[in-house]
Every structure is written in C-alpha cells, then in structure tokens.
Amino acid sequence: MMVGFRPLFAVTVRQDARNIAPWIVLITALSASSILAYSWVFPDPASRAALSVAVGANPAFSLLFGQARDLSTAEGFNAWRTLALGGFFAALMAIFTVVRNSRADEDSGQAELVASGVVGRHARLAVAVAVASLACLVLGVVSAAVTVLFGGSIADSAALSATYTASGLVFAGVAAVTAQLGSYARTATAMAVSVLGVGYLARAYSDTIDPDGPAIWFSPLGWTAQVRPAAGNNWWPLLGCLGLTVVLLAVANVLLARRDFGMGLVPPSPGPDRGGAVASVWGLALRLHRGSMIGWTLVFVLLGVVFGYLSTTLGGVFARNADFAAVLGARGGSAADLTFAFLLTLLTVLGIIAAVYGVQIGMRFYAEELEYRAEPLLAAALARPKLFASHAVIALLGPAAALLLGGAVIGVTSAAAGGSAGAADLVVQALAEIPAVWVLIGLSLALIGAHPVARPAAWLGVVAAFVLTILGPMFRLWDWILGISPFWHVPNITTTNPDYLGLLWLSLLAAALITTGFAGYRRRDVI
C-alpha cells in the first residue's frame, strides 16, 4: 500500500518547499514581531493598561483574535495577537499543501504518471499529508525558535507555536478528506477552507458571547485557544487535535479506496450539447466564476447574520467588562457609539474579505490563461479588452455586491434582535468601503494585466491592508504608514462631518490601477 512512499516524499518535499516557505516566514514574522514590538510600543505599565482597555472596549478584537487573557507581558500580547491568526494561516498552508500534492496533480495528469509507477494506492495521499505535517512541524519549531530568539520565554513561545502545528495538522486531515470528495482540486480546496471558516467563526462567536463557555469546544480552533499560551500553558487540548487528525486521516483513506482516480465521489454528469448562455464571453466568465460567486455570497450572508446578532449582545459584554466604563469615562461616548465602533471594525474586516474575493477572481482569470484556455478565445474574433473586462467586472462588482449585502444583513439581523445600529447606516458605511476594496482588487488586476509574474504582490497588498488597518492603530504607528492601507481613508459616516475627500482619491487610484491592467493586458504576450 505504501510502496513508493520514500522516493515520492523526497521529491515532493524538494519541489514543494518553495510553496511552503512563505507561510512559515509569514507566521513566524507575526509571532516574532509582536514580541519585538511590544516592549518598544508599550514600554511602561501605563501604556500596557491603556492597551488592555482599548482591546477590552471593542469586542471585535476578541472576535477576530480571541480573548486577551493578559496584555501586560510581551508573551501574553503575542499569544492574543497571533494565536488565532497564526493557526488560521497554518491551516491554510496545510490545506493548500495537501490538495496541491494529491488532488491537483490528478487534475493536471501529472499524478497519472506517478500512479502508473510502482506506487501503492495510498502512497500519494500519504505523501501529501506527510509533507503538510512536516511543514506544520517545521513551522512550530522555527516559529518557537525565532520567537525565543527575539526575547520570548521558552515555555510560552513553545506552547503558542505548538498551537500552530496543531491547527495545521487538523486541517491537513480535513483537506485529505475533502480531496476525496470534490471532483476538482478547486472544489476540494473550497470545501476545506469553508470548514476552516466555520471553525474560525464558531471560535469567534464563542469568544465574543460566552468566553470559555462550552461552545468553545465546538471548534478545533477553540481547542488550540484553550491551550492559553502565556496564561497557563495548558497542553492537553492539543491531544484532542492530534486525535481528530488521526480520525480524519482514517476517513480519508477509507474514501480514497472507494473512488476512481481523477474523479470525486460524485461522478461527472453529461451536460447540454448546445452552448446556450455560456456561448459568449460574458456567459463564459459568469459560468467560470459561478461557484465562487455563490460561495462568497453565502459567506457574506453568514458573517452578516453572526456579526449582526453579536452586535445586539454587546450590552452584556460591556456590562461584564470594567474597561468599558473606563473608555466611556475617558471619551464620554455612549454604548451606541461603541457598538458602531465594533461594527465599523467588522465592516472593515468584511471589506478585506471582499478584497480577497476579488483578488481570487482575478487570480482565477490568470489561471485560465496558464492552462492555455485564453488562447482559443483570443484566436477567435475577441478583443483582449473585452476578455479582460468580462472577468474584471465580476472581480469588481461581485465583491462590492457581497459587501453591501453583508452590511444589509448585519443591519437587518441587528434590528430584528432589537439592536441599536441602523440598517441604513450600515449599508452606507459598506458603500463607503467599496472604493478601498476596489483599490486592492485593482492592484491585482493591474499586476495580472501588466506584469503577471509579480501577481503574488496582490495578496501582499491584502495582508498589508489587514495588518495596518486592524492592528496598526494599536501599535500607534504614524499616520503616513497607516495611510498605506486604503481602508484608513474610509470615513465613519455616522460622525457629524465625515470627510469624503479620501473616497475620491481612492476611487481615482482604483481607476488608475484598473486602467493599468487593461493597458497592460493589451500589450503583453499571452501564454
């Protein structure tokens, strides 16, 4: 069954290292940078206390990152800031690695060569899982070592890094299962990432509504949170992660034995013999992106419902939290203001997720070209700008519509549960985010159109916007650095005199980027 494992493993590790390395660097940098920055940004007890108050007063933070258990030490700060995020990225790394080395090779036909060799049926999946597991282990060791090097305590840093490894392992198991279910690599990835999203959301919900309540045990990402690095270092929940991984891998191997090579468990069905609506550029683009458009729209509805519902429970959260009173005392705001601040942060998060959606559509457009499917279209009577436009329009309008829908759902859910935030305000605020979202998507279109080799920089743009917008203010960065993120220029529309000039600049920048994409795509060689 496992014949051929070792040579295949060696080749895969060598080939895949370059895909895995950036994730390890990213997560390690997250962890090491918070240790490094902490003593510099929060040098004295007063500034640390202020940080605790600021974090405590906006439940969006515990929703996004988990509970802040102790922000008075660098390790505690690091555990709060990076545990959920690092675990999320580690899970993505594991999912992509498993699918890339099992399912995706079947789609490209490369695996057929391997499978025809002296290789056991289970060896290829085992190699993919083994490479992902190795990546998770290396991630844990590297991140712990570098964090310690930058001044973290050994026990706390090790516990924190172990949670990354554990999240990665669990989702390597999830991906091994979805790789057997989906008919394509893309479906398998989408399914695994959805599970990850639901897991993250379940953890976020529990952390906001009922910290450390029973709901936290619903999600494996909640288990890693219960390790509580730097606040107890409770190692045993990690055993649960290992156990779940073993179960998932067993399920994957059972499913593997029951499906045909290159197919999912659901066999492909015959389709129409005539073109119909799909036989036009626009119809084709819609068809190609239909799956992701539906999936993303569901994501925004789900997030809208959860965020909207959470916004109505904040009264209880504020009542429990002493920091809330402190903020009210210092700033003289009202509970409604704080609730809107919470929703503003979450809308910005939705905006960043919308940018991910748009960038992904753009990347898919380029993937079509890489698979030689732009060639036959452009060899027909089709102008390049039209082909580019058919995908660019979806990349821009899809996320914008989803974002507006998300804002509306937050408003409606909140109103239905008796919340104070106005649905109209939320939709207008979501509308105001759109130019910022389009700047990030425009960047990806510019890169794909003009210089596709550099297209990973589009993801860098999204990550930078997230880090600067959500975490930047906490680090008290200078305005000119925070201003790099387009979301920094989005006004809060509920203030008495919102400054709309920023939106004008964002719109101009987005238009310039999109134009660059069009102009570049007209001029460059097509694969």
Next chain:
Amino acid sequence: MELVVRIEGLVKSFGSFAALRGLDLRVGRGEVHGFLGPNGAGKSTTIRVLLGLLRADAGRVELLAGDPWRDVVGLHRRLAYVPGDVSLWPGLTGGEAIDLLGRLRGGVDERRRARLLERFELDPTKRGRTYSKGNRQKVAIVAALASDVELLILDEPTSGLDPLMEAVFQDEIAAVKAAGRTVLLSSHILSEVEALADRISIIRDGRVVQTGTLEQMRLHTRTTVTAALTDDPAGLDRLPGVHDVRVDGHRLVCSVDTEHIGAVMVELGRRGITAITVSPASLEDLFLRQYDNEPTAGARP
C-alpha cells in the same frame, strides 16, 4: 499570387532564448501550406505571432493584408485555429465549447456542425475533463471547421487522433481546399503534409530553410532507380548525375540527380528495360536530408 500570410525577418525571443531568428514565410490564397519542423523549431511561436498572441520583436508580419497584432478582431473573424494541445474548460461540455468558440468567431454553420459531429463520432454532451486527448482535439477541429472562414491555422491538429479519424480529417481538409479556402498546416506527420500540402516550408532553429512545392524541392534531390536490363549495366556510373551504383548481374540500383533523370532514362531504354521502379524522394527523405546535412545538437537521434 495573392498572399494570405506574409512574414519577413520575424524575430521573437523569450528572455535570452531566441525562438525565431529572422523567419520568412509566404502563404498564397487557396493553398494548403505545410509548415514542417521538429519539436521546438518555432512552429507554434510563429503561429502565435500570427494570431496576435505574441508580439513580434522585429520583422514584418502581414495576415490577410492586415496587422495581426493590431487588427485582431477583424482578422480573427476570417480565420479559425486548432491548437496542437487543446485545453478545454473542465466543467463545460464539448457542445458548449464548440458553440462558444464558433459564436465568438461570428457564428456556426448548423448543418456543418451536425455533420462534423457525426463524421468525427464526437459526443457533445460530455464534460471537458472527461474527454480523451483525441476527443479534445476533435472538439477544436469541429469548432474550427464548422465556421465559414477564409483561413484555417492548424497547429499539429491531428495529434492524438486515431488513423480512422486522421483519414476523416484529411478528407475534410481536402474539401476545404476544394472550396478555395487557405490552410496553414503545421505538422510533423509527413504523410499528412505530403497528402495535403501544395507548398511546404521547412523550419529549423527559428528560420525557414526551404520552401516550395514538393516537386521543386525534389529538384535538388535524387531519385532512386531500380531496373532490370537485358544488356549489361556496366558503364552507367559514368553518366552525369548518377550516384551510388550497385550492380547485381543484370539488375541495377542507383540514385540519380533529378535534373539528369531524363538522360539516364534514355540510356537505360537503349539497353532494354525488363522491369523498372523509379521512386522520387519522399518528403521524409527531404526532411531527413535537411536535418542531416547540417546536424545540430538534438536534431539527430
């Protein structure tokens, strides 16, 4: 002759690799032009420049009297293309792909579409990912042949087709030719080119090294003559243009420069012919000769 394709001194490099180094190519209206060369000689690159997918670094390229880089839409309405390795949309059926490509080109001839599907025995309801290599190829061939265009650009169109389908394909191309349409047929299947092409260009290392009709190319080659004579064949090797003479009793095998074949025939007739075979150089001979004379790395086994 009205030219459909006129390429002069075309240069295209990818980074430091020069794919085309001053290529010249002329295709006249109504002809089937064979474009021959081994893997990596620059056939596909030339075609992709003609399709406006790649931008020429230098040289003049004219397609249907237009500029393939600038007049993309207008030109592409008048041509159809079959790539050598067809990549289909995995979720789209073959029928959907044919209609998509046909409609983008400006419409599909319904009767022809139905006839071609039947002739090529293609099931249009299967999804792209479930087709075999040959069937993917058929999807592109049907899409190209179903539209009414002046020029067909075919880049190794029959790779993966079985011999029966290959015959159907040759038949269809012959019909296209009879209808007066132009075909640029890139291939390394020599029998296919020999059967279909009016004129041939042989490409090597990014340049066209020889071009002309098969007959013109044969002028510079030798014809193999095998004859049984009543008289003694001795002394024939002293005739101009006769080489590699082998005599076995009254049997003679020799190769003759094509320009001297007439004189040799007269001399053979004088000695009494009882049996004779005259084989002109095949395209394969021509092709191998072209690549054998100046061997380059990788060109020979």
